[in-house]
Amino acid sequence: MFKYDVLCIGSATVDSFLTIEQPLQEVKLGDKVLVNSVEKHSGGGATNSAAALSKLGLSVKILTKMGGDHDADFIIKELKEYKIKNICQHHSIKNTDSGTIISSVKEKDRIIYVHKGASLDLSSDDFKKSQLNTKWIYLASLMGKSFQTTKKIISYAEKKKVKILFNASSYLAKKGKNYLKSILKATSILVLNKEEAQALLKSSSNNSSQLLRSLHQFGPETVVITNGNKALYALHDNVVYSLIPPKVKIVHTAGAGDAFTAGLLAGIIKNYSFENALRLGQVNSSSVIQHIGTKNKLLTEREAQQLIKRYNIKVTKNIKVKKMRT
Template identity: 50%
Template sequence: MLDVITIGSATVDVFGVISQKFKEVRLGDKVLLEKVDFETGGGGINSAVALSRMGLKTAFLGKLGHDYNAFKILHELKKENVKVIKTKPSKEHTSYSFILKSEKEQDRIIFTHKGSSDHLSYGEFNKSELKTRWIYLATMLKGSFSTAEKIAGYAKKHNIKLMFNPSTYLAVKGKFHLRRILRAATIIVLNKSEAQFLLQTKSNKITDILKGLRKTGPEIAVVTEGEKGINAYDGENYYYLPAYKVKVVSTAGAGDAFASGFLAGILHKENIVQSLKIGMANAASVIQYYGTKNNLLTYKQAKKFIIRRKENVIVKESS
């Protein structure tokens, strides 16, 4: 049996770096790129590689095209010891992203063409391959969203635990649109703005947001706040972990690295406190470099990373 199957997009990412601040770039400008890198990425791929490096038996389920980018992705998954659940190649091109970073700013702009990732059909893969302890469900859109709903129902029926890590693309659709997945989820992980979109609330009070998320179905709600840190709620206690202070080069991939690290901790039978630290360690390692997977940690490396940190999880009992 597998430990985890990741389901989500598979892309080839182009990372470009400019020397100017974004606001200094005007319409019509020709801008020189200081650095360009090509890597595989996407929520399904980033999480699969991260979980495999954490020593877990991992498989990936997603839709690829019939092109060089698909070959590149499959080659990397094989190298990272990730099993691929077979699907029919799409007539659409494999998904593609361009991630633009400024040397003078920590944030980035991401341009994405979903392509093949939007066309995963529930009937095109063998359900016998879904024998796993956990499913990590990233963002799936259009036709693939319907498939994600059916997979969530399958997981609930067969007692497979589900982590849901929706991006803004899905969160803006609100909790009613996502209800079938939320009711099947054991854990939900997303950032604060995504949580506000999902709950359709303007409240900034993190305890209200965490309670609201848990009421939608998941047993554990986790909300990230970038450099402020991470918050979680399990119905009994609130948890807060300040962000580890590191030199930030690029924040691309931080969310995937954290969510994967947190789930890896849970799969390794760590408690919530330790799992939050493992997730934070993974994210802190990734953001010190360009690329979404360049410095993902193994389980042992994450544990060593934590030992060197002074930051501790603050636990507060729910009233």
Template identity: 60%
Template sequence: MFKSDVLCVGSATVDNMLTMGQPFSSLKLGDKVLVKSTKTHTGGGATNSACALAKLGLKVKILTKLGDDHNAELILKELKQNHILNVCSCRSKKNTDTATIISSTKEKDRLILVHKGASTEISLCSHHKQNFRVKWIYLASLMGHSFSTAKEIARQAQHKKINLLFNPSLYLAQKGRNYLAPVLRATTILVLNKEEMQSLLNTKEKESFSLLQKAKSLGPKTIVITDGPKKMVAWHENKIYSLIPPDVPIVHTTGAGDAFTSGLLYGLIKNYKFEDALRLGQVNSSSVIQHYGAKKGLLNEKQALNLMKRSKIKVIIKNIDV
């Protein structure tokens, strides 16, 4: 019997968001720059995905590690508000992960400076393994000692026949396919953006369909490559899917990938057609980027379905001969 639908594994951070009025290209080393606004939000692959899935209506728990500090209390308060249990109750002597996200009103992108602290010490014990009674594991990036834990989680998922979604970040993808092979072999769904996939495959290939063909050898049954506002492509059950995200006003792009991936996973868990799961992920992502913070703008299922109906996102499907 499943106690939860999804176990989300990864980092939990406090994001300090700074917005400036100048374009990045106008800055030089040594400049003292006035910012227009500062905001503080929680983030991290584990909490972003867990809150997104809980908002959509799933029973979710989380495996992350926090420090014994004020930032940890902010994160725990938010998890409690969303009825999400962190199965790791022990604290690290290291600080809770933090990120400083610098964006410009002149450019719709951002620079992210990340400090990895407590999340590098995530480990498994017999108590944690009891929490593997789930339908899916959402595995975000784990660094340092925690990557050994990621490999053990992948092994447990294979052994217990639990579906695994893997959503590594750029700095983990840069480690390469051989380094990530123990996790990739156990992965059901792999979701990366184009830059991350290029790094994982160690290629300069720019064409998304060609990247998708190269990625098929990695092992996952389903592969999705996003590319910001440009065409997204996916491989699923011998079919290639593509869609172009709808044009929406962009306020901040932080959390867009987690919102998309969580929406996609929700759709698949709820037996949506794959193309509709892609649409659900996309409207969730499009909603988030119209707000500051990785969780502001997350949709519940009713809101997502209404936006899917209104946005009429076209998905092109091509059968592939194997």
């Protein structure tokens, strides 16, 4: 019997957001750059997705390893505001993961520097299998020892009929499809951005429909490829969908992917049509990119429904494709 909706597995970080005046491309080696503003927020694939899912009304837990430090305390305090519990029972001797996100007031993109510490140390001894009694696992990226632990969790989840959403990062996607084969085979929903999809397939193709079909062959029932403020594409029930994001003022793009993916999953769990699940994910992402911080401003379900009506987001069904499997 499933006792909660989603277990989010991934990293937990404390991120420093630095905003500078000049375009990032104009910064040269050796420059001393004045910073306009500095903000500190929690981040990481596990906490971002969990907060978004909780805000949308789902019961959520996370599995992430942190250090025994002030950054971990900062993250735990923030998670309590979302009523989220970490089922990891031990601290790492390493520091909690951290990140520095640098953006310019004159550009819409950013540079992210990430330090991987405690999140590399997750082992099977850190949690009880009885705590994996969830309907869904939202799998964000983990590396090293933690990735091997993740593979064991996914194998166990398959046997227990737990569904898997996999949201791979760029550094994990670059490992390639063979490295991720067992996870892809067990995945119900795969969400990547276009660069990650190309990296995973080792393809330079810009044809999103072809990328979708290629990824679908490795196991995922549903595949979604996002592309920033350009059209996203999805393959679901052998039909290709497309959605053009609404135009909003972009302040910061960090956390946009997590907000979208969590919204999509929430819609599916709540039995939305697939088109409306895509819309739910999109408005959540569109809200986050108008603020600094990966959890500002995540939407409640009611807020999301209001924005779906306001933006009148069009979802197009494109072509029906034959079901393919390797």
